[in-house]
Amino acid sequence: MLTQELDHETERYLADILAQQNITSDALIRELIRDRWLSLRHHNLTESQLELGSSTTAQIHRPRNQKQTIADFVRRKNLGTQVR
Secondary structure, three states: OOOOOOOHHHHHHHHHHHHHHOOOHHHHHHHHHHHHHHHHHHHHHHHHHHHHOOHHHHHHHOOOOHHHHHHHHHHHHHHHHHHO
16 A cells, blocks of 8 residues: 655646546556656666667667668769759
């Protein structure tokens, strides 16, 4: 069981969130904790991959269609060279 005293402003925010999302405060707290945990986990994984310099990190930051991006660049480069 979790008990937390909130100031009036935060209580209003909570009431608005609960009304708009039609959920209980328990469900909201579980969702917020899960989202924060996932965010921290992702952040920690990304940092550790950067520190290790792993290829996984490079894959995370590459465009999905990397071959197409490179082909477009080469095509533009060749067009620029031919025009000059």
